[in-house]
Amino acid sequence: MATTTAEIKRTPATEQVLGAALNLFTEQGFFNTSIPDIVKASSVSTGSIYHYFRDKEGIARSLYETLVERMESSFSEIEATHATAHDRCRAAIALLFELTEQEPAVMRFMLFSRHKEFIPDQKPVCSSRPFVQMREMVVAGMESGEVREMTPIVAASAVFGGALRLIQLRLDGILDAPLPDYLDEIWQCAWRSVAV
Amino acid sequence: MATTTAEIKRTPATEQVLGAALNLFTEQGFFNTSIPDIVKASSVSTGSIYHYFRDKEGIARSLYETLVERMESSFSEIEATHATAHDRCRAAIALLFELTEQEPAVMRFMLFSRHKEFIPDQKPVCSSRPFVQMREMVVAGMESGEVREMTPIVAASAVFGGALRLIQLRLDGILDAPLPDYLDEIWQCAWRSVAV
DNA sequence: AAGACTAGAATGAACATTCGTTCTAGTCAA
DNA sequence: TTGACTAGAACGAATGTTCATTCTAGTCTT
Structure with a gap:
């Protein structure tokens, strides 16, 4: 009940993605950050990212929930x-x-x-x-x-x-x-x- | 010297565009607002918009300067x-x-x-x-x-x-x-x- | 060997911007 | 006054790019 719409399994890979996304989002903004950007910064491939997160928005949502x-x-x-x-x-x-x-x-x-x-x-x-x-x-x-x-x-x-x-x-x-x-x-x- | 990087001629058409853009930007955000959106909301054609403003960013810049x-x-x-x-x-x-x-x-x-x-x-x-x-x-x-x-x-x-x-x-x-x-x-x- | 995970090329839609054309209103010549 | 000419304003279909997302083919792990 307390919980979140977008529960994400925590693995080293997801931490990589979330960390990279946090930096990119806050430096350049959500819309100026492309999935390829996140791939480069996190060293996690496109396929893996979409394996863990529903979509780009899901990354932001997960980030937001974690921080809150x-x-x-x-x-x-x-x-x-x-x-x-x-x-x-x-x-x-x-x-x-x-x-x-x-x-x-x-x-x-x-x-x-x-x-x-x-x-x-x-x-x-x-x-x-x-x-x-x-x-x-x-x-x-x-x-x-x-x-x-x-x-x-x-x-x-x-x-x-x-x-x-x-x-x-x-x-x-x-x-x-x-x-x-x-x-x-x-x-x-x-x-x-x-x-x- | 006091002035602005993006001086824009003020015409009824530009006012239309700026007004529509202000509403759309603040309701949906800059990146969720497309030029076609602004075209529809302002009844000013794509070509005219680009006649008056360098680009989409130019609209935001002009808006910002006016308001400031x-x-x-x-x-x-x-x-x-x-x-x-x-x-x-x-x-x-x-x-x-x-x-x-x-x-x-x-x-x-x-x-x-x-x-x-x-x-x-x-x-x-x-x-x-x-x-x-x-x-x-x-x-x-x-x-x-x-x-x-x-x-x-x-x-x-x-x-x-x-x-x-x-x-x-x-x-x-x-x-x-x-x-x-x-x-x-x-x-x-x-x-x-x-x-x- | 099955399931979970990774990879990165391929796809297709959306979008900002361009460009060739049309329209409008003003100016001038006769 | 009329008609020719011009400049710039307006148009919107066409272009080319970017990007999120999907897909197929692998590679580990147990």
């Missing part, structure tokens, strides 16, 4: 290891910043790809589970009295909007220093904007 | 009619909210299209003139003592990040009410996050 699941479980861990909304939200931002630095392609794929554009019927990124979790952290803060009363989605945007914007700027090459350098500053702003 | 110029002059007007950083930033957000409601396609094109993906050599949206202007509003506020001292780009992200996120949510169909309904709330958060 990964973020989802990271956020769940944060919920498990931090008690207050304050700590949870801060940890979430710190995690996103780390991920952006260590695997920019993952973050770029999650945030920038207009999924509806090339994955028909794909719900928008911002309503995927991890982003719902972020919203829930803020709402919990409102219930516990840490966060002032207001429209939940507005509060969530206030808390995470600044950080997400910095991530975008970093990925677009506007920011030179690594994101964690800005964590304290942006977090102070974020929390001040909603704290009671 | 339009936002740029709106922001300049805000700078001319509002004195304080507080008023300018608030007016900027109000303007973006209005534009999103009245012409979602314009906003969608400006914010979401991964321009580098289909317009090679296109600098990222977030370093286009209007976004620089937004940053300058915040910096001016720091100089006038309205905004607390901090890294300029972080301050700008804090002020505008929440609003931009709401715009994204609205365009992705997550928000039901029109954006101006949220203006007061998000602005309070935004300003509180950086005010001295």
Whole structure:
């Protein structure tokens, strides 16, 4: 029930394909990346690719699901290891910043790809589970009295909007220093904007 | 000098094409939109389209430049009619909210299209003139003592990040009410996050 | 030897772009 | 005023390429 439309057997070959596709998609875009490109970059033949994946879209879908699941479980861990909304939200931002630095392609794929554009019927990124979790952290803060009363989605945007914007700027090459350098500053702003 | 790589003569026919292309690009994406699609939607023939525009990319480029110029002059007007950083930033957000409601396609094109993906050599949206202007509003506020001292780009992200996120949510169909309904709330958060 | 996997050539559809032609409106000559 | 001439605007069928996908012939693995 929790699961995915496109379950894919994990083998070294599929990992090769997914890794190559992630890089190509985020560097040149989905439509500028041809199957021959992926064949070259992954050293997996056309036949094998179509043995494992239904079609090109299936590769993107599988990628998307893998990455969403990964973020989802990271956020769940944060919920498990931090008690207050304050700590949870801060940890979430710190995690996103780390991920952006260590695997920019993952973050770029999650945030920038207009999924509806090339994955028909794909719900928008911002309503995927991890982003719902972020919203829930803020709402919990409102219930516990840490966060002032207001429209939940507005509060969530206030808390995470600044950080997400910095991530975008970093990925677009506007920011030179690594994101964690800005964590304290942006977090102070974020929390001040909603704290009671 | 201020101008554009792809100057296009403005005629009824080109307006037709640009209008149709804007809608199609933002609804289905650049790569899912074929020239025949644009021909049908604009009632302008293939030959004429290629008479006015170098190629499909030229249409997108022309669209982008038109929209950027339009936002740029709106922001300049805000700078001319509002004195304080507080008023300018608030007016900027109000303007973006209005534009999103009245012409979602314009906003969608400006914010979401991964321009580098289909317009090679296109600098990222977030370093286009209007976004620089937004940053300058915040910096001016720091100089006038309205905004607390901090890294300029972080301050700008804090002020505008929440609003931009709401715009994204609205365009992705997550928000039901029109954006101006949220203006007061998000602005309070935004300003509180950086005010001295 | 059977099944899973790999390979890469072959296929056919879709598409951006070109090109030769037609149309339109303006200008000029008589 | 009429008719000839011109320039550029508009047209859309034809072209050639690209690319996702399929197919056939193998090669491992157990």
